[in-house]
């Protein structure tokens with residue numbers, strides 16, 4: 001066409017820039033000890049985590065009950081670099097009195113927003129501000145029959161106001177399929193009842209999403225929380241396939257088999273379909289809310 005000047009190639013130009021810079025994803029793990037947090041994250045990024053060199057930093061909150069540990073990994077797939085930071089919270093809810101055990105976690109999230117804001121407001125600010133904001137919390141719910149505990153409700157209430165929370169049912173292999181379905185139903189009712197806003201949200205304020213994306217989010221929401229199984233072991237099935245799974249007295253649980261658990265759905269959701277949305281939603285909603293509050297407080 002004669003009127004064509006070629007500005008549609010801007011998408012390729014943007015892509016090249018973004019690819020060159022890489023992406024940062026900060027995932028935080030929250031839930032009681034022994035629910036399989038470390039195992040699941042190793043299962044999620046297994047192939048990559050062993051080979052990449054992890055860097056460890058320990059964030060030192062004032063309260064010593066919950067530690068916060070950050071491990072960093074650079075993952076590469078087809079020239080795209082993902083700087084993955086895993087923020088673990090060992091010791092969470094391990095005390096006899098768990099009153100306010102969520103404080104160090106909330107403080108960490110807030111501190112990262114604060115640091116970002118300071119850098120942004122700095123007169124000679126960096127071109128690319130290092131992003132340490134938490135893009136999502138994987139919240140581990142115990143595989144039980146009654147759903148959320150009081151502690152879960154208290155923590156989720158606070159977390160879901162400041163960060164994207166993706167709930168998972170931990171160690172789902174310890175529940176029968178009926179028990180799983182039932183627990184899911186109970187949990188969805190509780191989310192509703194206590195006004196806990198889980199990611200992905202159903203109010204797309206900026207109308208950023210296409211109708212297909214909105215429908216997809218709706219489908220995902222009806223599946224929450226993902227019933228997951230983790231394993232760091234690669235085992236052979238009866239057919240001789242090597243799979244990541246758990247060997248029990250009664251057979252092998254293949255974590256990648258969607259008829260056995262929803263691990264694959266969680267992985268696709270996090271890394272294939274919603275990776276960028278998690279980053280964007282953090283910036284446009286959670287960070288923006290924080291920023292507005294801080295700046296309004298300054299003005300008054």
Ligand code: GDP
Pocket residue numbers: 032033034035036037038039040170171172173174228229230231246
């Ligand atoms: P964390 O304290 O939450 O980090 O839990 P870990 O990942 O250290 O796991 C605690 C224990 O639970 C280990 O013995 C794991 O092998 C086991 N475990 C982890 N994930 C699963 C799972 O999906 N199902 C079962 N049955 N056990 C698991």
Ligand code: MG
Pocket residue numbers: 037038039088090
């Ligand atoms: Mg752990």
